[in-house]
Amino acid sequence: MIRGASLRGFARLVEELGGDPVAFTERFAISPDALTSEEGLVPITAHDLMLDAVSVDLRCADFGLRLACGQDLSVLGRLALAIQASSTVAEALECASRFMFVHSPALSVGVEPDPRGRREVVALTYRKDLRESPYSPQAMELGLALFHRVAVALTGGLAGLRSVELPHQPLSPVSRYAEYFGVGVSFGCPAAALRVERRLLDQEFRGADAAIRRLAVDYLTGHHTDPERLVSTHVRRALAASIGATPAVLGQIARLLSMHPRTLQRRLAAESTSFEAIVDDVRRDIALRHITTTDLPLGQIAAMAGFAEQSGLSHAVRRWEGTSPSRLRRRTRGTF
Numbered sequence: 001m002i003r004g005a006s007l008r009g010f011a012r013l014v015e016e017l018g019g020d021p022v023a024f025t026e027r028f029a030i031s032p033d034a035l036t037s038e039e040g041l042v043p044i045t046a047h048d049l050m051l052d053a054v055s056v057d058l059r060c061a062d063f064g065l066r067l068a069c070g071q072d073l074s075v076l077g078r079l080a081l082a083i084q085a086s087s088t089v090a091e092a093l094e095c096a097s098r099f100m101f102v103h104s105p106a107l108s109v110g111v112e113p114d115p116r117g118r119r120e121v122v123a124l125t126y127r128k129d130l131r132e133s134p135y136s137p138q139a140m141e142l143g144l145a146l147f148h149r150v151a152v153a154l155t156g157g158l159a160g161l162r163s164v165e166l167p168h169q170p171l172s173p174v175s176r177y178a179e180y181f182g183v184g185v186s187f188g189c190p191a192a193a194l195r196v197e198r199r200l201l202d203q204e205f206r207g208a209d210a211a212i213r214r215l216a217v218d219y220l221t222g223h224h225t226d227p228e229r230l231v232s233t234h235v236r237r238a239l240a241a242s243i244g245a246t247p248a249v250l251g252q253i254a255r256l257l258s259m260h261p262r263t264l265q266r267r268l269a270a271e272s273t274s275f276e277a278i279v280d281d282v283r284r285d286i287a288l289r290h291i292t293t294t295d296l297p298l299g300q301i302a303a304m305a306g307f308a309e310q311s312g313l314s315h316a317v318r319r320w321e322g323t324s325p326s327r328l329r330r331r332t333r334g335t336f
Helices: 010-017 019-025 044-057 062-071 079-083 089-102 137-155 174-181 197-200 209-224 232-244 248-257 262-271 274-295 298-304 310-321 325-332
Strands: 107-113 123-126 161-167 184-187 192-197
Touching: 010 019, 010 062, 010 184, 019 274, 044 062, 044 123, 062 137, 079 137, 079 209, 089 107, 089 137, 123 137, 123 197, 137 161, 137 174, 137 274, 161 325, 174 184, 174 298, 174 310, 184 298, 192 197, 209 232, 209 248, 232 248, 232 274, 248 262, 248 325, 262 274, 274 298, 274 310, 274 325, 298 310, 310 325
Parallel strands: 161 184
Antiparallel strands: 107 123, 123 192, 161 192
């Protein structure tokens, strides 16, 4: 999932381009409320597919960059307060890295060694966990462009930015990227990143306030649980790695996690879920992801999602989405 705040400005921009924002949300089974309620959650795969579709359908190759221009740090909600009140760039990045799961568990930011090997440079990376959702060029450009806007606002200009890196090939003329970021942009790179001089990490913020930062961090800690600490997260990953190849059996997953099956059931119940619910959720993610993003035969997708027959997939998709797999595929591609 991803917070609806990621779609701030979406409706206005789509309308400016001559499109119907509600029609796009309906096409990807996203509640229209997501366009006005920033605290709601949206499935990140549907969110990203919608951005890519808008770019193609409305012939706007730089849609992600344009959408970022209407956003700022506040799209991160309470996390924004903790970041703004940090004392240095390094502290702000540590906070963002620690709590990015509040915005979306599939996204992460970090500080990594320079991919080009320069000791005086570090890479401020922006990544999406592809185990959770397919890669989306427009969503990646939106995220990295917003990351850049936030860094510029916090540092008063982002002095020390050396270059920008993107994993995909250019969607727009290269000059458009240079215009937006103000530096050279490389494509086909291992990760999306802003390459900056290491000294930037020590830059102090004028608005630093230790008390506000502590209150914001305490709130985030008290109201949000890091998915990495949840047993359900590890069950989900184990199932995602094995479903379709081996039966989804509670005892087998319990052994992988070094737990007794009853203990695993109790732990999941304490997290307000169950093994059966997670199996259904994993099957749903795998099935819908491949139906909407690939041309694989439905029979093959059924097997990948752990269904014995294609009919099982069809029944499940009707339960999840209220339509057939083939119609869902056509709907997301705008061919209906």
